[in-house]
Amino acid sequence: MSETGEAAGEALAYAARSLIGTRFRLHGRDPAGGLDCVGLVAAALAAIGRNGAAPLAYGLRNSSIADALDYARRAGLEETEGPIRPGDVLLMQSGPAQQHLLVAAAANRFIHAHAGLRRVVETPCLPVWPLLRHWRLRP
Numbered sequence: 001m002s003e004t005g006e007a008a009g010e011a012l013a014y015a016a017r018s019l020i021g022t023r024f025r026l027h028g029r030d031p032a033g034g035l036d037c038v039g040l041v042a043a044a045l046a047a048i049g050r051n052g053a054a055p056l057a058y059g060l061r062n063s064s065i066a067d068a069l070d071y072a073r074r075a076g077l078e079e080t081e082g083p084i085r086p087g088d089v090l091l092m093q094s095g096p097a098q099q100h101l102l103v104a105a106a107a108n109r110f111i112h113a114h115a116g117l118r119r120v121v122e123t124p125c126l127p128v129w130p131l132l133r134h135w136r137l138r139p
């Protein structure tokens with residue numbers, strides 16, 4: 001990855017970290033009113049000058065990840081493999097027909113909108129959920 005791409009990832013991780021403590025709200029897109037996992041990614045992207053416009057028409061449970069794939073493409077994310085880096089965005093299956101987005105703060109720290117805790121949090125390890133997609137910002 002180019003130096004510019006690494007800097008963009010670091011900036012995204014920093015922007016996501018600045019949202020820790022924001023209250024959880026399903027379909028939330030404004031940090032002042034609350035964020036869900038999609039809103040967290042959108043707000044962090046917008047904070048670094050990237051397209052943060054996110055879909056609104058989704059339920060808590062979804063059988064398809066097509067909307068997430070389209071959103072990732074429009075947001076300037078590309079699929080990647082290998083080690084997780086700061087700013088990487090992960091799509092995981094947190095339950096039956098339920099997907100969840102996380103932003104990597106580091107290889108072993110993750111920021112996400114936690115519905116159960118009702119706020120954006122940073123966790124010290126990757127949840128044990130199945131990984132559906134691993135994206136990185138295009139430089």
